[in-house]
Amino acid sequence: MTHAIVARQAGGPEVLEYADVDRPIPGPGQLLVKVAAAGVNFIDTYKRSGVYKVPYPFTPGSEAAGTVEEVGEGVTAFVSGDRVATAEGHDCYAGYALVDADKALPVPDGLDDFTAAALPLQGLTAHYLINSTFKVEAGHNVLLHAGAGGVGLLLIQLLKAKGARVLTTVSTDEKEQLAREAGADHVLRYEGFPHHVRELTNGKGVDVVYDGVGRDTFDGSLSSLRVRGMLALFGAASGPVPPVDPQRLNAGGSLFLTRPTMGHYLRDEAERRWRSDEIFAAAAGGSLKVRIGARYPLSQAGQAHRDLEGRKTTGKVLLVP
Numbered sequence: 001m002t003h004a005i006v007a008r009q010a011g012g013p014e015v016l017e018y019a020d021v022d023r024p025i026p027g028p029g030q031l032l033v034k035v036a037a038a039g040v041n042f043i044d045t046y047k048r049s050g051v052y053k054v055p056y057p058f059t060p061g062s063e064a065a066g067t068v069e070e071v072g073e074g075v076t077a078f079v080s081g082d083r084v085a086t087a088e089g090h091d092c093y094a095g096y097a098l099v100d101a102d103k104a105l106p107v108p109d110g111l112d113d114f115t116a117a118a119l120p121l122q123g124l125t126a127h128y129l130i131n132s133t134f135k136v137e138a139g140h141n142v143l144l145h146a147g148a149g150g151v152g153l154l155l156i157q158l159l160k161a162k163g164a165r166v167l168t169t170v171s172t173d174e175k176e177q178l179a180r181e182a183g184a185d186h187v188l189r190y191e192g193f194p195h196h197v198r199e200l201t202n203g204k205g206v207d208v209v210y211d212g213v214g215r216d217t218f219d220g221s222l223s224s225l226r227v228r229g230m231l232a233l234f235g236a237a238s239g240p241v242p243p244v245d246p247q248r249l250n251a252g253g254s255l256f257l258t259r260p261t262m263g264h265y266l267r268d269e270a271e272r273r274w275r276s277d278e279i280f281a282a283a284a285g286g287s288l289k290v291r292i293g294a295r296y297p298l299s300q301a302g303q304a305h306r307d308l309e310g311r312k313t314t315g316k317v318l319l320v321p
Contacts, residue, residue, distance in 0.1 A: 004094035010050030013302035026072035036113035038092040039063030040317040061092030065117035083107040087120035095321040105276040110284040118316035123279035126154040128265035134208040138163030141206040148175035150316045156182040194223040215239040227253035291315030
């Protein structure tokens with residue numbers, strides 16, 4: 001037996017139960033991983049609340065790091081004792097989780113388990129956004145929302161390493177300090193941010209906006225773009241964006257709008273390893289700082305969700321079995 005978080009119906013954080021469950025058995029092509037820590041992400045709250053439909057009973061969690069305890073039939077790339085992480089797992093809010101071997105990421109020496117658990121989803125997201133969704137180059141002006149969040153703090157550092165000028169929004173003085181420490185050039189509050197963006201770009205607007213907030217920032221994000229700029233809407237922390245009239249993109253300056261999702265940027269093993277190897281190497285080498293804002297015991301998953309949804313967290317939130 002082991003422990004896991006189980007939701008028996010959709011609802012608020014209170015539906016997350018700490019329960020005894022059978023320890024899973026790896027099937028062909030799978031790894032049984034003893035979970036050292038699981039990442040808490042907004043997609044987990046969308047599934048828990050019913051925004052994304054899932055079968056119940058349901059155990060949240062697609063991100064974790066830990067140690068391989070058993071390998072299933074046909075697995076040759078990993079052996080018992082290997083340290084792995086994943087952003088594409090399932091049922092990771094648990095003491096043990098099954099991970100498909102082809103979606104497991106080797107954790108390099110020099111990277112501790114907590115950092116390894118904090119990196120996969122947000123690190124891979126940051127990587128594909130700036131290397132593939134919109135390829136950022138030196139001199140680009142970039143607006144990033146929620147600069148003190150988990151993705152935000154990583155993005156700021158990676159964008160500065162590329163030579164971009166980074167403008168970001170935050171909601172508090174504490175979050176402003178974190179964004180500045182990460183290297184942001186200009187830190188704005190949300191109120192009136194499109195006006196300030198125009199001022200800081202001599203009326204031109206930014207080349208790209210990375211928006212993980214959604215409904216509350218969407219209109220302002222479009223208003224912050226230069227002619228032929230791109231809005232990469234990669235999340236909906238404030239709620240989903242209502243339907244959009246394509247004529248708005250025309251009126252804004254032949255704008256581009258995309259709604260990327262990570263799975264479409266991890267199409268094969270080569271792409272997956274390119275992204276994870278670069279992100280893990282940067283963290284292990286110290287050039288990419290990973291902020292773990294909060295660690296909760298697995299039994300307090302409900303509180304972790306409350307704090308995340310209440311925008312009370314900074315950096316990465318982890319659950320520790």
